[in-house]
Amino acid sequence: xxxxxxxxxxxxxxxxxxxxxxxxxxxxxxxxxxxxxxxxxxxxxxxxxxxxxxxxxxxxxxxxxxxxxxxxxxxxxxxxxxxxxxxxxxxxxxxxxxxxxxxxxxxxxxxxxxxxxxxxxxxxxxxxxxxxxxxxxxxxxxxxxxxxxxxxxxxxxxxxxxxxxxxxxxxxxxxxxxxxxxxxxxxxxxxxxxxxxxxxxxxxxxxxxxxxxxxxxxxxxxxxxxxxxxxxxxxxxxxxxxxxxxxxxxxxxxxxxxxxxxxxxxxxxxxxxxxxxxxxxxxxxxxxxxxxxxxxxxxxxxxxxxxxxxxxxxxxxxxxxxxxxxxxxxxxxxxxxxxxxxxxxxxxxxxxxxxxxxxxxxxxxxxxxxxxxxxxxxxxxxxxxxxxxxxxxxxxxxxxxxxxxxxxxxxxxxxxxxxxxxxxxxxxxxxxxxxxxxxxxxxxxxxxxx
Amino acid sequence: xxxxxxxxxxxxxxxxxxxxxxxxxxxxxxxxxxxxxxxxxxxxxxxxxxxxxxx
Numbered sequence: 001x002x003x004x005x006x007x008x009x010x011x012x013x014x015x016x017x018x019x020x021x022x023x024x025x026x027x028x029x030x031x032x033x034x035x036x037x038x039x040x041x042x043x044x045x046x047x048x049x050x051x052x053x054x055x056x057x058x059x060x061x062x063x064x065x066x067x068x069x070x071x072x073x074x075x076x077x078x079x080x081x082x083x084x085x086x087x088x089x090x091x092x093x094x095x096x097x098x099x100x101x102x103x104x105x106x107x108x109x110x111x112x113x114x115x116x117x118x119x120x121x122x123x124x125x126x127x128x129x130x131x132x133x134x135x136x137x138x139x140x141x142x143x144x145x146x147x148x149x150x151x152x153x154x155x156x157x158x159x160x161x162x163x164x165x166x167x168x169x170x171x172x173x174x175x176x177x178x179x180x181x182x183x184x185x186x187x188x189x190x191x192x193x194x195x196x197x198x199x200x201x202x203x204x205x206x207x208x209x210x211x212x213x214x215x216x217x218x219x220x221x222x223x224x225x226x227x228x229x230x231x232x233x234x235x236x237x238x239x240x241x242x243x244x245x246x247x248x249x250x251x252x253x254x255x256x257x258x259x260x261x262x263x264x265x266x267x268x269x270x271x272x273x274x275x276x277x278x279x280x281x282x283x284x285x286x287x288x289x290x291x292x293x294x295x296x297x298x299x300x301x302x303x304x305x306x307x308x309x310x311x312x313x314x315x316x317x318x319x320x321x322x323x324x325x326x327x328x329x330x331x332x333x334x335x336x337x338x339x340x341x342x343x344x345x346x347x348x349x350x351x352x353x354x355x356x357x358x359x360x361x362x363x364x365x366x367x368x369x370x371x372x373x374x375x376x377x378x379x380x381x382x383x384x385x386x387x388x389x390x391x392x393x394x395x396x397x398x399x400x401x402x403x404x405x406x407x408x409x410x411x412x413x414x415x416x417x418x419x420x421x422x423x424x425x426x427x428x429x430x431x432x433x434x435x436x437x438x439x440x441x442x443x444x445x446x447x448x449x450x
Numbered sequence: 451x452x453x454x455x456x457x458x459x460x461x462x463x464x465x466x467x468x469x470x471x472x473x474x475x476x477x478x479x480x481x482x483x484x485x486x487x488x489x490x491x492x493x494x495x496x497x498x499x500x501x502x503x504x505x
Contacts, residue, residue: 190500204498291483298480309463321472324465328457328477333484340487341498399500 002445003069003163003217010057010068017057017068017112021050024070024114027161031450035137037146037155039075041115042082046070049112063110065220071111072165074153076123077208078197079103079116086199087119087149089132089314100197102166102208102225109224114162117152121316123168123201124301125149126176126388127370131316135370138181140414140448144367147177147388153211154181160447164221165211170202171297172363172392174209175404179417180367182406184434184444185211186218189424190399193225203300204338205293205396213445215405215434222427232428234435241275243433244356251286252360252391257377263408263416264361270440271359271433279355284347286394292344293397295329295337302326318385345398352423357433362404362417363388395421403430405437406444452481 001009009015025043032038053068073079076086078096085091099107107113118136120128128136128151136151138144139159146155150167154177157165167174169187178185186209193208200206210221216234223229247253247268253261272278305319306327312320351358368375368384375384395402400421407418418437422429438444454474458465465473 204500287483288487291480291487294476295480295484312466317469320466321469324458324469324473325477328454328461328465328473329480330452333481335497336488336491337484338497339491339495340484342495343491345498 001163002214003065003212003220006069006163007065007067017050017053018047020068021046021070021112021114024162028115031159031161034142035139035155035159036134037117037136037152037159037161038072038115039085039118039133039152040083042113046112046114053110053112063108066106066224067110069111069164070114070162071106072115072117072153072156072162073103073113074119074150074165074167075116076119076168076199077103077166079113082116084116084199085133087121087123087130087133090308090311092132096197098197101194103197105225106166106221111164117150117156117165119150119152120148121319122305123149123170123173123199124319124322126172126385128152128177129370137370138367140182141367143369144414145180145370147180147367149173150211151177154178154183154185157181157183157211157213158448163213163217167209167211168198168201169207169209169396170205171293171389171396174211175362175392175402175417175419176388178211178404179362180415182415182446183211183213184215184218184403184405185209186222186427186430187395187402188222188226188427189401192227192401192425192427200304201301202297202396203303205297205300207396215403215431215438215444218403219431219435222431226427228425230428232431234431237439238432238436239275240271240433240436243276244354245271245276245278245433246281246351246355246358247278248283248358248360249280250282252283255364255377255380255382256361257365259410260361260363260365260416264418267359267407267418267437270437274436274440281351281355283351284344288340289344289394289397290390292337292340293393295333296341296397298322298326299329299334341397348398356422357429358421360391360419360421362419363391366410366412366414366416391419400424401427401430403434405434407437407441408443451478454478
């Protein structure tokens with residue numbers, strides 16, 4: 001069920017928040033041994049809060065569309081009194097004494113916290129194959145990764161365990177798992193959603209956002225957390241008449257798996273059929289953005305994690321490698337990468353003179369198998385991490401809002417993700433385009449068979 | 451180009467030998483790419499600060 005459908009059931013008293021909460025907890029109890037999407041389930045607190053939210057509705061206090069809606073928070077987002085591990089052994093027993101701003105905002109909007117979702121260690125990777133808390137599994141095929149780092153959030157939404165989850169995105173960590181699990185994920189504009197109480201990773205690359213089953217559900221969740229929110233909600237059966245949508249003719253359509261490219265091309269035809277003005281566009285140097293972004297990320301993460309090197313053995317091997325790389329990068333290189341970023345942001349921003357929106361595949365391939373280190377795309381073999389992030393990372397470096405939504409399935413039955421990108425602060429454009437596409441595709445909100 | 455192996459050995463604490471095969475190639479690749487990009491940075495270019503209106 002969508003958030004709007006659950007809300008209608010609550011308000012018509014077909015179900016109470018308490019019943020909804022019990023059902024949710026039961027679904028998690030049934031599915032989590034198979035998926036490992038949750039690190040912590042907060043059943044006692046969720047039941048208590050459900051009673052309060054029921055009482056409020058009975059008294060005529062309605063907090064809005066999220067009133068009573070079960071929500072899961074990624075476990076690198078502070079929850080007061082509930083341990084927040086960051087997916088790491090080092091923070092395995094860390095219990096914050098305050099809620100992250102995004103948690104407070106969603107609480108105030110009536111959401112009911114059900115638990116904390118698993119992630120790639122320190123949110124620093126894309127497989128969510130966590131050495132300390134176990135591999136999170138993709139609900140569409142448990143032998144495959146859910147993506148990461150917000151893998152638990154995406155798996156939980158995809159499996160229908162919760163309708164809404166939070167995530168964080170430093171190089172694609174909301175959009176990659178959304179694409180691999182067939183759900184919708186929004187990385188808002190840089191700093192549009194507060195990062196207070198979110199464990200930092202890439203100091204100038206981190207974004208907080210949400211994952212849900214539909215674009216419309218994402219719109220409902222964005223409203224209380226976005227600074228200067230318009231409260232925009234996409235209309236039913238919107239068309240895209242007059243919207244200028246750019247389709248890259250370079251980089252984003254190179255080294256793409258055939259299934260993914262087929263779905264992407266079909267999506268381009270769909271936006272054109274919906275009335276959008278589609279323009280092929282040659283983008284400036286995207287490779288350069290990824291180079292600058294990787295140097296910035298390695299340096300910034302190591303500035304945070306190098307202090308724990310005396311507990312090196314408590315890091316997974318992939319994190320050890322990345323932390324060592326980051327601490328060897330000279331300060332001059334970090335600073336010049338940030339200056340390159342300044343130049344590239346200026347160059348790339350020129351595209352918005354002629355476009356409202358950009359569309360690309362979200363990832364070059366579908367979810368790889370757990371433990372796979374390299375992925376073959378056509379005749380090209382690439383490291384899984386580099387491949388998965390190469391289409392998403394540019395928009396962390398640029399700071400632009402980006403939405404991933406499902407646009408098809410591979411021949412193996414795995415979801416394929418589409419990425420829509422807009423100028424800064426133009427999340428409403430993404431939601432409008434995404435909602436029109438989810439109506440047209442007719443696959444958004446579909447859950448895997450259980 | 452940087453002698454990453456020497457840098458890794460001189461770091462405090464040093465980078466463990468067994469990690470070097472995974473640590474160094476990416477640094478070499480990124481350094482080579484950055485050296486090319488640096489050439490085009492105008493002297494007055496400032497650090498990225500998250501705002502779009504910087505000129």
